[in-house]
């Protein structure tokens with residue numbers, strides 16, 4: 001095991017922060033002064049270093065570029081009203097990262113590097129956490145295979161990095177969603193439950209087609225019948241039907257176990273909803289809509305927190321919603337944001353002090 005002190009630190013001479021307007025931030029475009037980098041070689045993690053944010057020098061034969069052993073995470077840090085920094089449920093992301101690593105035949109990253117490295121990095125760059133409503137510091141841990149060899153096999157060398165990016169509000173407008181029946185995101189036995197880079201590349205074509213038709217995202221359905229819903233783009237999806245909050249279960253391994261999904265379900269229970277995690281078919285959704293019981297539909301994810309869905313299109317059937325009248329999703333969103341910004345009691349111990 002590696003002691004926390006084994007992380008070496010090389011600081012920038014001058015921060016870039018003064019050149020950046022934290023009030024007007026495009027998502028994922030600006031990075032803080034420092035990053036963490038570590039190497040996996042000869043069966044162990046070494047060279048764990050926090051250093052100035054900088055380009056990597058990589059061989060064109062880099063295995064990750066050819067065969068795609070690459071995984072990532074998305075986490076957020078916030079400041080409370082006293083200016084103290086907290087990270088939202090980082091341990092859940094740490095565990096999920098190693099689940100993704102295992103599925104992609106990559107080595108696990110030890111807690112001392114992922115958790116303590118992230119904590120030290122966020123502490124060092126904490127001036128970059130915007131202390132503004134709906135703003136945060138997005139944390140991007142990732143790992144890729146780094147063998148310089150184009151033989152098809154799990155790599156022997158890997159790189160693990162953490163980047164930090166200050167962010168403002170994301171996806172504000174309620175979304176129009178196209179129920180996808182041709183392309184698929186995930187199949188049982190596949191990698192849908194892993195936060196693997198290739199899942200994103202594989203989804204882009206279908207998403208672009210939906211955009212051409214005027215939609216913001218697709219609602220993925222199961223690969224066999226295109227009947228059971230999975231996720232809305234890169235967000236988990238929750239349906240409020242009557243007094244129930246229903247979301248697809250994780251059983252088939254086709255759904256990414258979102259930390260925001262889990263948090264929203266916890267808060268929905270607190271709000272008095274019966275939460276059901278189970279297969280949910282498009283027929284059941286349409287029947288509920290026709291009967292007037294489908295009250296709200298929303299996506300959950302770290303980047304956007306909660307995104308309202310104002311239109312769902314399945315074949316020629318269009319379901320529309322007046323999101324201005326909704327109470328549930330906006331309440332859950334504001335509870336979540338208030339917990340993150342230290343304005344609501346953190347009953348579940350989600351906020352971890354940096």
Ligand SMILES: *Cc1c(COP(=O)(O)O)cnc(C)c1O
Nearest residue numbers: 234235236256258259260301302
């Ligand atoms: C990251 C991700 C989510 C959301 O997970 P969170 O932990 O809530 O950010 C949902 N679906 C997919 C496919 C994802 O990659």
